[in-house]
Amino acid sequence: MPASNLPKRLTKGNLPSKICATCGRPFAYRKKWRACWDEVKYCGEKCQRNRPTSATTAT
Secondary structure, rough: OOOOOOOOOOOOOOOEEOOOOOOOOOEEEEEEHHOOHOOOOOOOOOHHOOOOOOOOOOO
């Protein structure tokens, strides 16, 4: 199921971007995220591994 807010054909100069939840830097759409762009929160694996822990999970 494709992401709802993406156009059918993306051009290099018109790619959507997001802000990484860990490092705070902007990152652009990648072809491998085509099916799950709405769920992507991190710019890469390193940021996903080092994501901030919430106060409720730390004991």
